[in-house]
Structure formats: C-alpha cells, structure tokens
Amino acid sequence: MLKDKRSVSVIPVALALAGYSLAGVSCTEDTEARYEAMLSTLVESERAFAGAAAEHGTLEAFRTYLADDGVLFRPRAVNAQEWLSAQPDAPGLLSWEPVLADIAEAGDLGFTTGPWDFRADRAAAPAAHGNFFSVWKKQADGAWRVMIDHGISNPPPEVTEQLRSPAGEPGSHSWWELDVDVVTELEILLQVDRAFAAASVANGMLQALTAHVNSDVRALRDGIQPLLGIEALRELISERPGTVEWTVLGGDVSRSGDLGYTYGEYTFVPGDPDEPGEQGNYVRAWRRGPNGSGSWRVVVDLMSAIPTRSN
Numbered sequence: 001m002l003k004d005k006r007s008v009s010v011i012p013v014a015l016a017l018a019g020y021s022l023a024g025v026s027c028t029e030d031t032e033a034r035y036e037a038m039l040s041t042l043v044e045s046e047r048a049f050a051g052a053a054a055e056h057g058t059l060e061a062f063r064t065y066l067a068d069d070g071v072l073f074r075p076r077a078v079n080a081q082e083w084l085s086a087q088p089d090a091p092g093l094l095s096w097e098p099v100l101a102d103i104a105e106a107g108d109l110g111f112t113t114g115p116w117d118f119r120a121d122r123a124a125a126p127a128a129h130g131n132f133f134s135v136w137k138k139q140a141d142g143a144w145r146v147m148i149d150h151g152i153s154n155p156p157p158e159v160t161e162q163l164r165s166p167a168g169e170p171g172s173h174s175w176w177e178l179d180v181d182v183v184t185e186l187e188i189l190l191q192v193d194r195a196f197a198a199a200s201v202a203n204g205m206l207q208a209l210t211a212h213v214n215s216d217v218r219a220l221r222d223g224i225q226p227l228l229g230i231e232a233l234r235e236l237i238s239e240r241p242g243t244v245e246w247t248v249l250g251g252d253v254s255r256s257g258d259l260g261y262t263y264g265e266y267t268f269v270p271g272d273p274d275e276p277g278e279q280g281n282y283v284r285a286w287r288r289g290p291n292g293s294g295s296w297r298v299v300v301d302l303m304s305a306i307p308t309r310s311n
Helices: 013-021 027-056 058-065 080-085 182-203 205-212 230-239
Strands: 066-073 077-079 093-096 100-103 109-119 128-138 144-153 213-221 242-253 259-270 278-289 293-305
Touching (some): 066 080, 077 080, 109 259, 144 278, 182 259, 182 278
Parallel strands (some): 066 144, 213 293
Antiparallel strands (some): 066 077, 100 109, 109 128, 242 259
16 A cells, blocks of 8 residues: 655645745845745645545546655655556545655655544545655756655554754754755765664664754654654663664765655564564655755654565
8 A cells, every 4th residue: 555645725826925034034035935935835735745645536546646666665666757657546545645755955855744644435444544754856857756765554643743844953954055966965965874884783773863864853663653752762772672784775965965755664573582683665854954954863753664474
C-alpha cells in the first residue's frame, strides 16, 4: 500500500506576500515573509497532491506528483515512475496532512511529514494509520515534485498536531543570492552520513546521536507515534540496545547548501543474541545554518524494517 499524505491550512501565499511588500518593514520581516511565502507554495503542492488522490485515486496522484527520478521503497529503493507504471488501479482512499514542513533558503528543496490514514471503503472508518515523510524538489518548469517518499505504520494519533515549520528565531533566514557547488556539497553530506554510521558502530548509537542529530529531531519508527526530540530518541534506543550500521545509497542538497537529504539501507544487530536482527530502509532530512554555515544535523529521521518473507 502506498503510504502518504494530505494537508491542512498554512499562511496563505497572498498574506505572506502582502507582509513582504509593506513599506517600512525590517530586513528580518522581509526575509521571514519570503520564507513563509515560499513554504506556502510547497504546502499548497502537498494539498494538491492529496486532493488529486481523493479525486482521481492514489495511483494516478502518485504518477502525477512523483518526479521522473523519484524514489519509492517497494520494499527496497526503486525508481518510482517505473514501479508505478506497472501497478493496477486499486480501490480505497489514502488521506494525509503535513504537520511539519520546511524549505531551503534557495526555495528549491523542501520536505513534509505528517499522519496518513487509509480507508478500503471511502464511507468506512480508517483501517490503517501511519506517518509519511516526503522530500520535494522544484523542477525546471517551477513545479514541485516528490523526490523520495516513505512512511511508517502506527496506531491512530493520540493528539492533533498543528502545521509548523522549524523556522528558528526571527532573522534565521538570510536569503543571500548564493549558489553552492551542489555536487561537492552532496558528497560532503554523504560523507557526514557515512561518518554517522561509523560512529554508531564504533561508539554506539547513543553517543553518535550527539554529534549528528538536531535537538528537536522528529524520529519515525514503525508501531509507535513519532518521537519528538533527541531525548525521546535516546530513550527508545536504550530500550533496545544493539548495533546499527547503514549503507548510504543517495541524496541531494539545495543550491543554498542549507538543506539536504540522504537515504539508504540499515542493519540492526541486537545486543541480545536471542533477539532477531533487522534490515530496513532509512530516509533523513539534514539541516545546517543559513547559507550553509555550521555542521549538518539530522532534523527528520525515518527508519522502517524491510518485511521478511515467510516460506
């Protein structure tokens, strides 16, 4: 089943642009208004994606909104359009809404994440719940398309979250005209992710988190509600000790060098020899300071086991 999303209201583009154009506003107000206006275009694309799923069916919506080189996990990473082209239409209604969204300073890369539910019959109550995580990239024609889409299954949400963005303090967006060498910056980010894996094996996942994960990280794991903050993630890891190592398969970085993502496969070897191990996929969103300053830190982390086949 495709795991995905729907959306809720955010600051309208018109209001954000109006705030941006007011005479006498400060530079900080200018940059924050521009950030909110750009973010609104991403969330509105998410809303249109969800609307297309409700109107035309999930499969057709995915064919429309996934990029030509987009990635899905079925169960391992595959080209989304190639996989979708071979799938028959299926009944049911997949609905979703983002509760966290962010966009790069360059306005070319962003992500959304939030709860989804599935109804086999549109008139019935939801039969399944979970959370999605999607990375979007602006295409040459200016349209937003999904580069990578993954999700987890979990019980129905206990509370209703409001849409927010990790925008930081006022003035945290500078919007300089800066184009980084994306190829070089991506290789740096991939090396950071590999260093994270090496630190996890050498020093344990708990210690590796400190150097690589943002304090307000959102962690997505099958079977539980999203974890908010590094301490909640630490507690989960301490409850299931073991070694986690992973192989980076790909990713991308914004032209402004402040937002990127990586994905790949991981292996979990439990500390208890009687407990079964686990192989799975991961997707991470990474952030660093304005104009690519500071260290890369994970802001969203999804790890989902690959189902084992029964004989």
